[in-house]
Amino acid sequence: MKIKLAESYGFCFGVKRAIKIAEESPNSTTIGPLIHNNEEINRLKNNFNVDNINDFKEITNIKKAIIRTHGITKENLEELKKKNIDICDATCPFVSKPQKICEDMSKQGYQVIIFGDIKHPEVKGVMSYAQGDAKVVLNEKDLEKIKLHNKVAIISQTTRKFSDYNKIINYVIPKCKEARIFNTICNATFENQKAAKKLSLECDVMIIIGGKNSSNTKQLFEISRANCSDSHLIENENELEKEWFENKKKCGISAGASTPDWIIEKIMNKIKEF
Amino acid sequence: MKIKLAESYGFCFGVKRAIKIAEESPNSTTIGPLIHNNEEINRLKNNFNVDNINDFKEITNIKKAIIRTHGITKENLEELKKKNIDICDATCPFVSKPQKICEDMSKQGYQVIIFGDIKHPEVKGVMSYAQGDAKVVLNEKDLEKIKLHNKVAIISQTTRKFSDYNKIINYVIPKCKEARIFNTICNATFENQKAAKKLSLECDVMIIIGGKNSSNTKQLFEISRANCSDSHLIENENELEKEWFENKKKCGISAGASTPDWIIEKIMNKIKEF
Numbered sequence: 028m029k030i031k032l033a034e035s036y037g038f039c040f041g042v043k044r045a046i047k048i049a050e051e052s053p054n055s056t057t058i059g060p061l062i063h064n065n066e067e068i069n070r071l072k073n074n075f076n077v078d079n080i081n082d083f084k085e086i087t088n089i090k091k092a093i094i095r096t097h098g099i100t101k102e103n104l105e106e107l108k109k110k111n112i113d114i115c116d117a118t119c120p121f122v123s124k125p126q127k128i129c130e131d132m133s134k135q136g137y138q139v140i141i142f143g144d145i146k147h148p149e150v151k152g153v154m155s156y157a158q159g160d161a162k163v164v165l166n167e168k169d170l171e172k173i174k175l176h177n178k179v180a181i182i183s184q185t186t187r188k189f190s191d192y193n194k195i196i197n198y199v200i201p202k203c204k205e206a207r208i209f210n211t212i213c214n215a216t217f218e219n220q221k222a223a224k225k226l227s228l229e230c231d232v233m234i235i236i237g238g239k240n241s242s243n244t245k246q247l248f249e250i251s252r253a254n255c256s257d258s259h260l261i262e263n264e265n266e267l268e269k270e271w272f273e274n275k276k277k278c279g280i281s282a283g284a285s286t287p288d289w290i291i292e293k294i295m296n297k298i299k300e301f
Numbered sequence: 302m303k304i305k306l307a308e309s310y311g312f313c314f315g316v317k318r319a320i321k322i323a324e325e326s327p328n329s330t331t332i333g334p335l336i337h338n339n340e341e342i343n344r345l346k347n348n349f350n351v352d353n354i355n356d357f358k359e360i361t362n363i364k365k366a367i368i369r370t371h372g373i374t375k376e377n378l379e380e381l382k383k384k385n386i387d388i389c390d391a392t393c394p395f396v397s398k399p400q401k402i403c404e405d406m407s408k409q410g411y412q413v414i415i416f417g418d419i420k421h422p423e424v425k426g427v428m429s430y431a432q433g434d435a436k437v438v439l440n441e442k443d444l445e446k447i448k449l450h451n452k453v454a455i456i457s458q459t460t461r462k463f464s465d466y467n468k469i470i471n472y473v474i475p476k477c478k479e480a481r482i483f484n485t486i487c488n489a490t491f492e493n494q495k496a497a498k499k500l501s502l503e504c505d506v507m508i509i510i511g512g513k514n515s516s517n518t519k520q521l522f523e524i525s526r527a528n529c530s531d532s533h534l535i536e537n538e539n540e541l542e543k544e545w546f547e548n549k550k551k552c553g554i555s556a557g558a559s560t561p562d563w564i565i566e567k568i569m570n571k572i573k574e575f
Contacts, residue, residue: 189475200470201463206482208474 033222039215041119055091063241100155132180143184227254230279237283244283307496313489315393329365337515374429406454417458501528504553511557518557
């Protein structure tokens with residue numbers, strides 16, 4: 028059986044940057060997991076004493092806070108400043124941008140529509156920058172409930188698929204006088220998706236590596252499964268099952284934007300052993 | 302045979318307004334035909350001595366100029382002012398708006414894309430308000446020749462079909478960082494189109510009335526012909542042919558935005574005679 032890596036996979040610019048910031052800020056605490064990868068979080072804890080709190084209320088106990096790639100809400104940021112907590116801002120620049128767009132557009136009187144998951148921390152952060160209400164939608168059904176204004180600005184969560192974003196855009200445009208469409212989907216995610224699609228078309232088994240709560244990893248998995256029914260989403264090498272590879276000719280491998288190379292290598296080595 | 306008028310047809314707000322301005326400005330001259338309807342132009346000439354020049358160079362001979370619904374270029378407007386010619390501005394407000402958008406957007410650094418026919422006077426007028434180049438496109442093929450910027454503003458000629466505009470929009474959006482989409486398609490045209498489509502689905506012969514050089518009339522004709530192969534585009538009752546209506550059950554009638562009611566009535570009366 029051949030093993031082939033996708034042409035683009037794994038860590039993106041924002042994650043590499045966040046990990047560097049964390050490594051350079053020992054004895055600090057991230058608010059929520061820095062990235063969606065438990066193995067990497069354990070490494071940062073063991074090697075750099077980078078701790079984690081999951082509830083913002085726990086900030087009273089910390090002195091140095093790392094803001095993770097997804098960003099935090101405007102209110103939480105102000106709270107940190109008020110409490111004189113040292114701030115290491117690892118918000119991905121591709122996430123800071125939609126935050127700023129959301130703020131600017133709502134100041135300019137545009138109704139802000141955010142395409143994404145309202146429960147996702149990135150989206151919570153972005154929408155907090157709107158003056159008044161920003162509307163968060165996942166599909167056309169959500170849009171039907173919204174009374175659209177004449178002037179609308181649309182932003183996407185960075186890790187969404189463009190084809191889905193396009194449906195939102197095409198619903199809104201004919202219904203308003205001016206639509207400002209911001210392409211805030213991250214290229215890295217897009218490149219990983221394109222490569223996963225290409226690879227899944229030529230393989231009979233696909234392994235997608237990444238956190239099971241990572242939005243971009245789940246999307247890679249979906250794209251892969253659409254072309255290759257024997258697709259598996261795993262976090263580490265212990266989840267591999269020998270029988271997945273029986274009678275297979277070509278195994279494709281891709282990994283979410285929060286997956287470090289050392290995990291990918293471990294998994295590839297184990298597959299080679301089978 | 303039943304005869305049925307479309308639910309929406311004929312004169313739009315802008316044309317009604319232009320004719321009123323012309324009637325209130327006797328002994329004046331329009332630069333290019335006021336509207337795309339020869340019969341109405343003759344009436345204004347006979348009853349109000351409203352003349353017409355087709356070449357802008359002839360303005361040296363006139364004292365009072367009527368700017369027609371399609372508008373004129375920024376340069377021509379400045380020329381009229383310089384020559385102290387009285388200006389009666391009958392530019393349709395739905396055309397003045399894209400002119401202003403074009404000017405504002407190019408001032409703000411957006412690349413302006415105009416969806417429309419570069420030879421149409423409305424489009425010539427709108428594009429003249431851009432600082433630098435505005436690009437005029439009719440289809441995706443035209444777009445392929447353009448190097449799109451990061452920030453793009455898109456405007457449509459008022460009389461275009463939204464479904465065609467949508468193709469332009471969908472080509473541009475994934476290729477830039479911000480797309481500002483202005484829905485400058487005139488509702489009146491849209492309402493006439495919607496009604497013509499509905500009517501053509503239930504008729505076995507369709508008569509579309511309007512100028513043969515009128516963009517919106519030609520589009521009504523195309524929409525009608527797609528559903529009813531026996532569709533005919535005529536300017537006046539003399540073009541009607543008796544055989545069109547032989548063995549027909551239902552005749553639908555629609556008219557372009559420049560067609561006055563008195564022409565429509567004449568035509569309906571003649572069809573009834575058959």
